[in-house]
Amino acid sequence: MTKYTCFACSKKISKDMMGKRVRCPYCGSKILYKATSKITKVKAR
Ligand SMILES: [Zn+2]
Numbered sequence: 001m002t003k004y005t006c007f008a009c010s011k012k013i014s015k016d017m018m019g020k021r022v023r024c025p026y027c028g029s030k031i032l033y034k035a036t037s038k039i040t041k042v043k044a045r
Contacts, residue, residue, distance in 0.1 A: 002015045003014065004034055008027050
């Protein structure tokens, strides 16, 4: 399943949650990006 991540609140959104309108159901942001690939984070010590 395709999942998106909200750019504003960083919550993960499934495609079913959005419906026809592409926007975040939590904060209403229209800026989303696909979370298909894993984002490599470097741990700060
Ligand atoms: Zn959001």
